[in-house]
Amino acid sequence: MIKVSNPNEYYPQFDSYPVFHNFIKYAIKDLSPDIYVDQLDLPNCYVLYSYPAYFILGKPSIAYETEVCQLFGHNSWIINNDISWDVVLKKHFDTEIQSHPKIQFDSNKLSLEHILQYKKPLPSGLKIVPIDESHLVSGMVKADVVSRFFTVSSFKEHGYGFVLVDDSNHVKGFALTNYPMVGKEIELYFRVGYDFEINHRNQGLGTALCAYFIEETYKRGLIPIWDSANEISAHIARKLGFVEMIHWSMYHVL
Secondary structure: EEEEOOOOOOOHHHOOOOEEEEEHHHHHHHHEEEEEOOOOOOOOOOEEOOOOOEEEEOOOOOOOOHHHHHHOOOOOOOEEEOHHHHHHHHHHHHHHHEEEEEEEEEOOOOOOOHHOOEEEEOOEEEEEOOOOOOOOOOOOOHHHHHHHOOOOOOHHHOEEEEEEEEOOOOOEEEEEEOOOOOOEEEEEEEEOOOOOOOOOOOOOHHHHHHHHHHHHHHHHHEEEEEEEEOOOHHHHHHOOOOOOEEEEEEEOOO
16 A cells, blocks of 8 residues: 555545544644555555544445555554455455444434423532633543544634532533534543542433434534444433434454
8 A cells, every 4th residue: 555645635534434534634734644545546545544433435446445554553543435345455454453333323303392301400519511722621521522532723713521529529521522623523422420430420411411412412403413432322312302314333453
């Protein structure tokens, strides 16, 4: 595979990428990702790389599929636009690769009236408030999102969301823009507690946070996007009224 010297010429090829398109738009805007092609003249295969993710565009071919796989080192995450690559990746990496099933949901049939019923009263000592500067300095929002995806664009200017806080303003959960906003589609990312702090889970708090976020998204004239990585996330999406659209897998090289 050839690393191109002017990747800007090739970025438009990924405009209609079927999954993770918000990440791709953010990466192109803020990070100038690398582009690899099988040939400079009329490429058959493209690979966009923005650490740690590789996006394959095109169908596999014996002419270049080995070279494509050789791009992926330890701890690489791989996304592809054609399920034929699933077989190629599993054959090449064997036991050194893990599959992570995901579901992309459609928001066209969402009912705001239905969603707002989940903005129910919270347990004593907890409240949901808009994210402000105090939540960006440290804690869950800073660690999980800001320090990873808002290193170039500021969250205050290019993101929004809500946090679940206790009486001391300690963040116990959030629902927010996963990446800096580019265009009208906004990917929702939510979390309640860490794995070692689960006392706020299974109380409908994640659903409530998402309801606040979706309401605000519509107020801004934007479109909420949901891509689940586990059954808990998929369950909440269905409960809110999202409809399953694409079942796909991303891969992790061990």
